[in-house]
Amino acid sequence: MLELNNVHFVYEAGQPPAVTGITFSVEPGDFVVILGRNGSGKSTLAKLMSGVIVPIRGTVRIMGLDTRERSHKRTIRRFVSLMLSDPENQIVSTLVEEDVAFGPENLGVPLEEIEHRVQEALASVGLTGYRNSSPRFLSGGEKQRLAIAGLLAIRTRYLVLDEPTAMLDARGRREVLAVLAQLNETEGIGVVMTSHRAEEMIWAKRVVILDEGQVRAIGYPKDIMGDEELLIASGIDPPPLSRLADALRRRGFQLPKPILTVEEMVKTLCQSV
Numbered sequence: 001m002l003e004l005n006n007v008h009f010v011y012e013a014g015q016p017p018a019v020t021g022i023t024f025s026v027e028p029g030d031f032v033v034i035l036g037r038n039g040s041g042k043s044t045l046a047k048l049m050s051g052v053i054v055p056i057r058g059t060v061r062i063m064g065l066d067t068r069e070r071s072h073k074r075t076i077r078r079f080v081s082l083m084l085s086d087p088e089n090q091i092v093s094t095l096v097e098e099d100v101a102f103g104p105e106n107l108g109v110p111l112e113e114i115e116h117r118v119q120e121a122l123a124s125v126g127l128t129g130y131r132n133s134s135p136r137f138l139s140g141g142e143k144q145r146l147a148i149a150g151l152l153a154i155r156t157r158y159l160v161l162d163e164p165t166a167m168l169d170a171r172g173r174r175e176v177l178a179v180l181a182q183l184n185e186t187e188g189i190g191v192v193m194t195s196h197r198a199e200e201m202i203w204a205k206r207v208v209i210l211d212e213g214q215v216r217a218i219g220y221p222k223d224i225m226g227d228e229e230l231l232i233a234s235g236i237d238p239p240p241l242s243r244l245a246d247a248l249r250r251r252g253f254q255l256p257k258p259i260l261t262v263e264e265m266v267k268t269l270c271q272s273v
């Protein structure tokens with residue numbers, strides 16, 4: 001479990017806190033999307049949740065280990081991995097397979113076991129066919145999936161991803177989100193992902209709305225998606241689909257609240273005409 005209890009963090013004395021009073025936990029197998037506008041504290045929270053920085057007040061516990069305890073650092077690094085939005089910065093090798101092997105090699109994993117993990121991790125993210133390619137020639141979405149494979153190879157239990165889709169086009173975003181959902185479903189990897197795109201919450205089991213360094217709401221995607229007032233007040237554009245639903249309702253269409261997918265919208269509209 002990742003547990004945050006009344007977490008407070010300031011970068012420089014005298015500045016307002018980057019995050020404050022944050023309390024929530026992420027169970028194994030959970031998929032949490034943290035949504036917030038620019039400067040709301042998403043990156044700070046992602047770093048706190050992966051033990052890269054430690055709280056000034058309050059506690060972050062990762063699998064029961066307090067991140068402030070220096071002796072826990074190595075163990076924590078195996079349990080939780082942080083991934084960033086820039087796909088270019090996460091590549092360390094000239095071959096895809098070497099890139100995935102890098103983490104376990106550093107941990108001193110035996111060679112045969114590394115081979116096994118590389119195969120497994122590349123298959124999990126759908127990159128088996130690129131094993132002997134150069135990462136330079138991969139698309140943005142493929143590079144992000146390669147970075148995820150590298151983290152899987154160190155047998156991470158939780159992936160914390162800070163805006164992993166920010167630099168990708170629509171297809172790249174879908175590819176990465178689908179891989180995360182599948183790892184979460186079939187392998188029980190806990191996923192925590194930050195984003196400023198409201199539509200990405202449909203991939204989550206739970207959503208946290210962050211604003212001015214504080215948690216404004218925690219809920220299921222279907223509830224948060226339907227709460228336009230909350231989204232707008234937190235500086236998050238409601239997803240196009242909920243804006244469309246809203247416009248149709250104003251024209252007198254009877255639509256259930258909320259509608260999460262295009263398929264649901266089509267089905268509902270076909271039934272109502």
Ligand SMILES: Nc1ncnc2c1ncn2[C@@H]1O[C@H](COP(=O)(O)OP(=O)(O)OP(=O)(O)O)[C@@H](O)[C@H]1O
Nearest residue numbers: 011012017018036037038039040041042043044045
């Ligand atoms: N290294 C730093 N030094 C000083 N202040 C910082 C630093 N990093 C972030 N901050 C401040 O902390 C607050 C939260 O920033 P953070 O980067 O966590 O937000 P964010 O939600 O990730 O924003 P964005 O959407 O732009 O990535 C902001 O007010 C920001 O100016």
Ligand SMILES: [Mg+2]
Nearest residue numbers: 042043044162
């Ligand atoms: Mg950020």
